[in-house]
Amino acid sequence: MATRVESDSLGSVELPADALYGAHAARARDNFQLSGQGVAAELVSAFAQVKVACARTNAALGYLAPEVADAVVRAAHELAAGQWREAIVVDALQGGAGTSLNMNVNEVLANRAEELLGGRRGEYRLAHPIDHVNLHQSTNDTYPTALKVAAIGLLRQLHVDISELQMAFQRKEGEFAHVVKIGRTQLQDACPMSMAAAFSAWAEGLSRDRWRVSKCEERLRVVNLGGTAIGTGMTAPREYIFAVVERLREETGMGLARAENLVDATQNADVFVEVSGILKAHAVNLLKISADLRLLASGPRAGLGELRLPAMQVGSSIMPGKVNPVICEATAQAAMQVIANDTAITLAAQSGQLELNAFLPLVAHALLGSLSLLCRANRMFRQRCIEGIQVDEAACRAHVDASLSTVTALVPLIGYEAAAALAKHAQDTGRSIAEVVRERQLLSEEALAQALSPAAMTALGFRGQPREPK
Known part of the structure; x- marks a missing residue:
């Protein structure tokens, strides 16, 4: 496989000749073998959008040549759209407050811009990761x-x-x-x-x-x-x-x-x-x-x-x-x-x-x-x-019929103490609340039916006459 050599302040790094990433990203890839997960695609796309804004601002103010800015912007739009993602090689977790991701993006955009301007990847003669892509920026x-x-x-x-x-x-x-x-x-x-x-x-x-x-x-x-x-x-x-x-x-x-x-x-x-x-x-x-x-x-x-x-x-x-x-x-x-x-x-x-x-x-x-x-x-x-x-x-209805909790609907009509006694008797005898009410003639059939009707039991509050106050 053809290779190229890039240098930084720490020395030389050998890379595949066609790699869009550069020396910093290669070191970070080897240093931070942590999560085994790449950087979130959304973060990469957002980083590319940030680089577009920076390049356009620098070009508008005369700090970046228009043709270089255009090449960086085109490369960034490609990266934001999902191209060249394989060239973002750093782990999601990394030391340096994110410098490795920033540099990885800078190198990818610089190499792609270099290519668009007629140069070759790794030359950084027409588009440089720091001098052009990262101009007036910091990772921070x-x-x-x-x-x-x-x-x-x-x-x-x-x-x-x-x-x-x-x-x-x-x-x-x-x-x-x-x-x-x-x-x-x-x-x-x-x-x-x-x-x-x-x-x-x-x-x-x-x-x-x-x-x-x-x-x-x-x-x-x-x-x-x-x-x-x-x-x-x-x-x-x-x-x-x-x-x-x-x-x-x-x-x-x-x-x-x-x-x-x-x-x-x-x-x-x-x-x-x-x-x-x-x-x-x-x-x-x-x-x-x-x-x-x-x-x-x-x-x-x-x-x-x-x-x-x-x-x-x-x-x-x-x-x-x-x-x-x-x-x-x-x-x-x-x-x-x-x-x-x-x-x-x-x-x-x-x-x-x-x-x-x-x-x-x-x-x-x-x-x-x-x-x-x-x-x-x-x-x-x-x-x-x-x-x-x-x-x-059917299951819901069966649970309602079998439950003693329906006695709560009768509290406004017969009072808490009477309702509690009713529930205990129903529990002890294995009978339903309605059966015990009828046996003890505590309510008329019409009042019982109304109190235990679906509408009454699920309404917000009760309607009707309260029992006589004590």
Whole structure:
């Protein structure tokens, strides 16, 4: 295989002759064999967009030759669109606050631009990774800016995915409005309720998640691009600092703004913790909902069995006929991973020192991982579980008829003490609440039927005359 040799301040590095990456990326690839996972595609695309904004700003201000800027922009657009991804060779986790990724991108864009300008890869005669692609930049302002751009894009997708999941629950709410079931607290029978009410509660939790996700985009719109190494803008022209974010806003279509305090925005990563907290809250809701569905679908004959989840695959290699709630289980595991990622983000963000946080690669890997995972989990949960859920009306009715919790509906008519005695007698004798009421002639048949009707047991509060006050 043909090779070429590149040199840096540490010495020479041998590379494949046609490699788009250069010496820095090659060293980083060998140094950081950690996660075995590449950098998130969204972060690579966002980094390319940052480089477009920087190149165009430098060209507009006369610091970069138009033909070089055009070649860099074309190369960056190719990278943003998914080309040359195999040339991003660094691990997702890396030392140096992300310098290795920045340099990997710089080298790829420089080599591709060199090629577009008529040169050969590795020459860096017409387009140089530092002098041209990285002009007036630092890893310390481009990396967090790219991370915020990538996160905003995924947040917008997550908003759509949560909304669609919420609507799926709302459709089931309407479909199951006529079904009465037993509500349970602490895994014990509580009060009758409609199946619609259960689905509406799940939908409402997702509604809050959707709102939170839409609002937390605002936290990411403030970027430190132009701050260079520590937020003071050293080595960058003043006019570049004031113009570059505007160019990035045009490139991304996002409402980005330059931070008023670039030093703060360069050294502090608390905004990523805040966003991760929102994702954790959504993960908690997904975990709760998936657990509820598994419980209500348990059995199906020796459990609650009130819901029937779509059968997606054979459940056991030893027990014939067994079908497990695998989609709920997978959703729960995705939620657990997001909660774990939140801990990693918290630790990385609080570990910054003085003017820089060196642990942003972990923040990026965990945050973008959580966003991508939640997007996929919401879609999977909706398409392979929620949209196909059915209710077992006979099981729900049987549980209502057998449960002593229906006595709660009689409290406004006969009082708590009488209702408690009624429930105990029914429990001791193995009879239903309705049978004991008739035996003791506590209510007329009409009043009993009304009190235990589906409409009355699932209504918001009761209607009618109260019992006489004491």
